[in-house]
Amino acid sequence: MKSSKVLFSGVLFLALITLADSAKWMEKGFPFEQHLSLDLVYDITTASPEQLIAKMNKLGVNVLLVNSEKPAKELNPLFQNLEVASAALLKKAEFQQTYEGRMIGKSNPCCDLKQDTILIRDTASTYTLIHEFMHANLIAASNAGGQDLETQFSLNYRRMTFYQKRIFDNSYELLNPLWRRDILSAQADVVGQLFARIQMGQSQEAIIEKVLEKYIDEGNPYYDKARQEQGLKYGELMINNAIDIYNSVDASIKFCQTIVANLRASLVAGELDKSDKSKLDKADAEAFNKSANELIQRLETVKTEILLLKEMYKK
Numbered sequence: 001m002k003s004s005k006v007l008f009s010g011v012l013f014l015a016l017i018t019l020a021d022s023a024k025w026m027e028k029g030f031p032f033e034q035h036l037s038l039d040l041v042y043d044i045t046t047a048s049p050e051q052l053i054a055k056m057n058k059l060g061v062n063v064l065l066v067n068s069e070k071p072a073k074e075l076n077p078l079f080q081n082l083e084v085a086s087a088a089l090l091k092k093a094e095f096q097q098t099y100e101g102r103m104i105g106k107s108n109p110c111c112d113l114k115q116d117t118i119l120i121r122d123t124a125s126t127y128t129l130i131h132e133f134m135h136a137n138l139i140a141a142s143n144a145g146g147q148d149l150e151t152q153f154s155l156n157y158r159r160m161t162f163y164q165k166r167i168f169d170n171s172y173e174l175l176n177p178l179w180r181r182d183i184l185s186a187q188a189d190v191v192g193q194l195f196a197r198i199q200m201g202q203s204q205e206a207i208i209e210k211v212l213e214k215y216i217d218e219g220n221p222y223y224d225k226a227r228q229e230q231g232l233k234y235g236e237l238m239i240n241n242a243i244d245i246y247n248s249v250d251a252s253i254k255f256c257q258t259i260v261a262n263l264r265a266s267l268v269a270g271e272l273d274k275s276d277k278s279k280l281d282k283a284d285a286e287a288f289n290k291s292a293n294e295l296i297q298r299l300e301t302v303k304t305e306i307l308l309l310k311e312m313y314k315k
Contacts, residue, residue: 030138030203030207030312031203031207031305031306031308031309031312032195032198032199032203032305032309033199033305034138034139034199034203034204034207035138035139036134036137036138036139036207036211037137038211040059040137041134041211041212041215042215043055044056044130044133045130045212045215045216045220045222046220048221049078049126049221049222052078052126052129052130053078053082053129056118056133059137060115060116060136061103061115061116061117061118061133061136062113062115062116062117062118063082063117063118063120063129064082064083064084064085064089064117064118064119064120065079065082065083065084065085065120065121065122066084066085066090066095066099066119066120066121066122067084067122068121068122068123071122071123072123073123074123075122075123076122076123076124076125076126078126078129079120079122079124079129082120085119089111089119090119092110092111093110093111093119094110095119099119099121100120100121100123100124100125100128101118101119101120101121101124101128101129101131101132102118102119102132103116103117103118103119103132103133103135103136104116104117104118104119105136109148116136118132118133118136120132125222125224125227126222126224127212127216127222127223127224127227127228127231128227130212130216130222131208131209131212131231134208134211134212135204135208138204138207138208149193149196149197149200150197150200150201152193153190153193153194153196153197156186156189156190156193157190157245159186159189160183160186160187160189160190160249160252161248161252163179163182163183163186164183164252164255164256167179167183167255167256167259168255171259171263172263174256174259174260174263174280175263175272175278175279175280176278177279177280177284180256180260180284180288183252183256184256184288184291184292184295187249187252187253187256187295188291188295190249191249191253191295191298191299192298194245194246194249194299194302195301195302195305198242198245198302198305198306201238202238202239202241202242203238203242203305203309205234205235205238206235206236206238206239206309206312206313207235207309207312208235209228209231209232209234209235210232210235210312210313210315212228212231213228213231213232216228232313235313236313239306239309239310239313242306242309243306246299246302246303246306249299250296250299253292253295253296253299254292254296256288256292257288257289257292257293260280260285260288260289260292261285261289263280263285264280264282264284264285267280
């Protein structure tokens with residue numbers, strides 16, 4: 001089944017490349033089980049500048065302006081008649097001074113919005129506006145992560161790395177059943193959310209930039225060479241970031257798995273003294289190894305989809 005999944009996704013993306021100049025596309029699948037109506041991509045990227053924002057509004061996405069205190073670039077004339085985002089909304093959405101744009105979904109608990117809303121800076125390129133619009137339309141096959149996934153994943157990842165650092169500093173902690181329980185629990189929480197976190201974060205940035213490269217070329221009114229090159233580099237950076245996170249989780253699990261096996265071997269060989277606080281018998285070691293292998297197997301799906309993202313960027 002795994003090989004079929006890779007082939008299926010690969011065929012879909014090859015279709016994207018082959019039909020990049022076609023007016024009508026069927027909805028296509030992308031890595032991390034996401035879908036994007038490519039009819040919609042075509043309609044938006046071929047809309048006239050005068051009709052672009054109106055078309056976004058008609059498709060259910062509101063666009064609000066963020067005024068710069070001291071504009072470092074020329075103002076985008078396309079945005080001059082937009083409603084200005086309130087200071088309260090910008091605060092709730094955590095819109096930073098460095099942001100050019102951000103899409104806030106109506107389901108996001110931060111802002112109590114009635115519809116998907118794009119916050120766009122007055123100096124941003126129209127290319128960036130289209131990028132943000134695509135976030136509202138790149139749909140995941142499932143939404144198991146929940147609305148506060150980003151925050152929860154960050155907390156779980158920090159917890160795992162905190163425990164892992166302690167074990168790096170003193171591997172003998174894994175003689176203690178409580179430490180084995182806690183590190184496995186922390187790793188399991190991260191593994192359980194990793195697919196969804198990359199799905200709604202790094203993969204979306206990469207997919208959107210690659211799709212827009214196929215649609216917005218030099219003959220398009222929204223073409224911005226510098227912005228497109230920057231976006232593609234950012235997409236590649238996001239893929240590499242996803243790889244780094246995957247590798248750190250995989251390494252944490254395998255490191256602890258190896259340490260527990262070595263500690264058990266040392267106990268059997270009489271190289272370590274057993275204490276009242278330590279318990280690592282054969283059954284304990286086998287149970288830990290089994291749990292670690294299960295986590296490693298669950299990571300395989302994430303690895304497969306990251307490899308598909310990398311392959312996509314070669315096209």
